[in-house]
Amino acid sequence: MSRPQRLLVWAATAAALAAVSQAYLRPDMVVDLANRVWSCF
Numbered sequence: 001m002s003r004p005q006r007l008l009v010w011a012a013t014a015a016a017l018a019a020v021s022q023a024y025l026r027p028d029m030v031v032d033l034a035n036r037v038w039s040c041f
Contacts, residue, residue, distance in 0.1 A: 001009075023029055 023033075
């Protein structure tokens with residue numbers, strides 16, 4: 001993998017982790033997401 005591709009993968013990973021950590025600051029959204037996942041089963 002070339003350096004720009006590797007940098008893009010790291011940036012996408014960091015953005016995903018930042019989005020998940022921000023989501024956990026809103027407990028109501030986490031509960032809503034858990035209910036949606038649970039309703040699939």
